[in-house]
């Protein structure tokens with residue numbers, strides 16, 4: 583008998599337009615799929631998202647142009663010069679996402695919602711509010727990356743509403759968290775994995791993401807791996823036009839680990855440069871993340887103390903920089 587092997591995708595595929603559907607049955611089916619992804623690996627592919635391919639392509643194109651700039655020009659935007667310490671350029675090796683191993687090979691540019699120095703939030707010293715640092719000589723860079731990040735924010739809000747519904751909570755349950763969110767759009771450049779790499783020296787060390795949800799667009803290089811509880815590291819190859827979405831540590835805290843904030847890493851074995859665009863949606867700094875209704879009982883008491891978004895993020899950054 584002839585058997586045909588069908589390569590199942592490494593992660594479930596969820597359609598954003600179905601999550602937002604006005605048809606209750608369509609939406610319920612999408613919510614059920616989202617729920618099983620949250621419980622299983624905490625990772626999924628997102629399609630039907632409505633982000634124009636042209637905007638994605640243009641964002642990648644600007645990322646390439648930015649990283650190709652001379653080091654002095656990039657260093658002029660060093661994150662150390664930014665008020666928030668996390669807007670601008672990060673040299674390779676600045677972050678060690680898997681503490682105790684060698685620093686990451688990746689190089690990055692970070693931007694967030696732009697708050698001018700005289701904005702009341704900035705004057706009040708609110709966590710992570712400040713102006714961006716933009717490169718010179720790249721007309722359209724700021725507008726493109728900002729438009730891309732706006733699209734990510736739209737999708738992150740849709741996902742948070744979907745996650746609330748997977749827990750039997752009202753769709754607007756996370757609105758307080760979503761208000762004026764701390765969010766970071768990163769552009770990442772990975773050099774090819776060095777032939778003479780030392781043990782543990784990889785593009786991006788094994789880590790979980792810190793916040794609410796992450797939306798990642800990868801180029802065609804591959805290299806992203808996700809930890810499967812049974813099979814170990816599995817590849818999460820790019821599916822053209824789809825995002826990889828994963829849950830961060832706050833969702834694990836909220837759900838008392840019913841939902842998984844999963845380990846992932848990047849080893850760029852493509853032999854060429856790899857570019858990716860992760861967006862991190864981390865919520866309002868003052869919001870208190872606490873065990874959600876229905877996620878703890880006598881048999882499974884709450885494992886985590888309530889914590890503000892700000893304190894949680896400060897703790898995570900201190901551990902990896």
Ligand SMILES: O=C(O)CCC(=O)C(=O)O
Pocket residue numbers: 768770786791798800806846847848858859860
């Ligand atoms: O570049 C990637 O594919 C993943 C990056 C990542 O996991 C991160 O920046 O947190």
Ligand SMILES: [Fe+2]
Pocket residue numbers: 789790791846
């Ligand atoms: Fe990550």
